Amino acid sequence: MNxxxxxxxxxxxxxxxxxxxxxxxxxPTEYCPMVLQTVSRLLGPFTDDYTTLEDGCVREVATAGGxxxxxxxxFDPMPSQTITCEDHGWSVRIGQHPPQAPTxxxxxxxxxxxxxxxRRFSARVERSDWRAAPNWIAVNGCGTVEGTVERRDEQxxxxxxxxxxxxxxx
Amino acid sequence: MPVLVAYGVPPNKIKLFxxxxxxxxxxxxxxPHTFKGEVRANFERLFRAALQEFIGSEIPDLAVADFQFTxxxxxxxxxxxxxxYTTLVYYGHALTDGVTLLPLHRITARQLANVLxxxxxxxVDILGCNSSAIGALLSTLAPDIVVGTLRGRRxxxxxxxxxxxxxxxxxxxxxxxxxxxxxxxSPGQ
Numbered sequence: 001m002n003x004x005x006x007x008x009x010x011x012x013x014x015x016x017x018x019x020x021x022x023x024x025x026x027x028p029t030e031y032c033p034m035v036l037q038t039v040s041r042l043l044g045p046f047t048d049d050y051t052t053l054e055d056g057c058v059r060e061v062a063t064a065g066g067x068x069x070x071x072x073x074x075f076d077p078m079p080s081q082t083i084t085c086e087d088h089g090w091s092v093r094i095g096q097h098p099p100q101a102p103t104x105x106x107x108x109x110x111x112x113x114x115x116x117x118x119r120r121f122s123a124r125v126e127r128s129d130w131r132a133a134p135n136w137i138a139v140n141g142c143g144t145v146e147g148t149v150e151r152r153d154e155q156x157x158x159x160x161x162x163x164x165x166x167x168x169x170x
Numbered sequence: 171m172p173v174l175v176a177y178g179v180p181p182n183k184i185k186l187f188x189x190x191x192x193x194x195x196x197x198x199x200x201x202p203h204t205f206k207g208e209v210r211a212n213f214e215r216l217f218r219a220a221l222q223e224f225i226g227s228e229i230p231d232l233a234v235a236d237f238q239f240t241x242x243x244x245x246x247x248x249x250x251x252x253x254x255y256t257t258l259v260y261y262g263h264a265l266t267d268g269v270t271l272l273p274l275h276r277i278t279a280r281q282l283a284n285v286l287x288x289x290x291x292x293x294v295d296i297l298g299c300n301s302s303a304i305g306a307l308l309s310t311l312a313p314d315i316v317v318g319t320l321r322g323r324r325x326x327x328x329x330x331x332x333x334x335x336x337x338x339x340x341x342x343x344x345x346x347x348x349x350x351x352x353x354x355x356s357p358g359q
Contacts, residue, residue: 046265046272056266057299073191096190110185112193122185131189144183163183 032085034119035072035092037156038109038149042123049162050143053107057142058125061105067091069101069128074110074121101128111149118150173235174255174291175221176246178262178273179205179213202241202274209336210239216340220326221261224342225295228318229257241274243281250289257293258286264296268303271296279304283311291315295347299324302348309350316351 043059044052062068070092072085082095092109093099108126111119124144147160179202186194205213214237226232238249240262250258262273271277286294295318296305305319329339 046267054266060299071191073187074185074193076192078191094191108187110187110193122183124182124184146183 031072031075031083031094032092034149034151034156035070035094035109035111036085036087036090038121038147038158039068039070039090039092039107039123040088041147041158041160042107042109042145046143049164050145051147051160051162053123053125053142053145058105058107061125061142062101062103062107062128064101064103068107069093069103070107070109071098071101071126072109072111074112076113097131100132103128106130118148120146120148122146171231171257172253172255173229173231173257173259174249174253175218175232175235175237175259175261176240176249176273177217177237177260178241178271179239205239212337213340216328216337217261220340220342221259224344225259225297225347228347229259229295231257232259235259243275243277243285246277246282247285250285250291254290256290257295258289258291259295259297261297264298264300264304266300268300269307271298271304279307279311283308286312286315294318296320297324297342297347305350314352316349318347318349320345321348 042053043055046052046054059068062070066089067086068090070090072092072094075094078096079094080096082093082098084098085092085094091101093101104127105125106128107123108130109121109123111121113119122144123146125142144163145160146163147158149156149158151157179200182198182200184198184200186196186198188194218235218237222232229235235257236249236253236255238245240246240249240260249255260271260273262271264271265276269279271279271282292314293316294308296308297320301319302321305317309315309317324342324345326340326342328337328341
């Protein structure tokens with residue numbers, strides 16, 4: 001397939017996430033603590049090295065009723081049954097065919113294969129119906145974040161990787 | 171009525187996944203480092219057509235506007251000195267702080283007002299997220315200038331050939347522009 005559709009979304013504004021009691025639904029999984037710890041570290045004020053996704057920008061399109069919706073992908077294999085991980089105002093779905101979030105956008109976080117106990121990840125905002133339109137991807141003003149997540153004892157350590165965009169091809 | 175379209179490009183590095191969430195081991199990278207030459211020319215050609223469809227009815231001279239990749243304040247200042255533009259269209263990101271444009275580097279509303287004060291620009295359209303807040307502030311700082319803003323989030327549909335990574339189509343979903351300022355009229359009125 002030669003042609004892919006990209007959706008460029010530029011938006012912003014404010015929002016907030018309400019706290020919630022940690023909860024897991026669907027098939028029990030080791031993924032939930034990792035993905036919840038990861039998403040909890042992604043949002044913040046804009047940084048010049050792109051180590052956060054702009055908080056208000058993401059919540060404007062991915063938050064409804066105090067819940068910010070995310071989808072975690074890239075696992076091998078992807079679970080056939082949807083796993084929903086919920087904590088502190090986040091709802092993160094993992095699966096081949098999760099239900100569409102009730103928001104215009106979702107935070108899409110992709111994990112790579114585990115290597116030496118750590119996984120690289122990348123995260124960005126995507127349209128919530130992205131699975132219904134194969135090969136559509138979103139480029140947006142909320143930015144992209146890359147990082148690693150690693151288990152140490154009983155904790156997941158999340159580190160964002162600074163990105164350098166300061167030089168331009170003027 | 172010379173028109174300058176000053177645009178920025180948000181850096182985005184996008185890893186691709188299948189609709190079932192499997193890693194496709196492919197990444198699409200829209201990078202300011204490589205945004206030059208044919209890549210930029212192709213983007214501007216598609217962007218010009220998209221913008222014409224979006225606000226061409228409001229800005230009659232948009233069809234012959236100058237387009238300038240404007241990553242920072244210095245580039246914008248230089249562009250405004252090179253020709254006596256009367257209309258400026260800004261297309262790019264704006265931060266949620268409500269006072270900062272981010273075409274790539276930060277441009278504050280005060281810096282923009284200062285630059286505009288030394289130019290012939292009488293009308294500015296800010297086409298980005300959060301443009302209402304910074305538009306209102308700019309209208310206060312530069313009361314002689316009409317400022318147009320978007321109240322809704324902007325959705326742009328772009329088609330890319332993923333084998334060549336070349337943009338092949340670009341559309342901006344239509345929405346109204348609201349004007350603030352002395353007469354609150356668009357340049358075409």
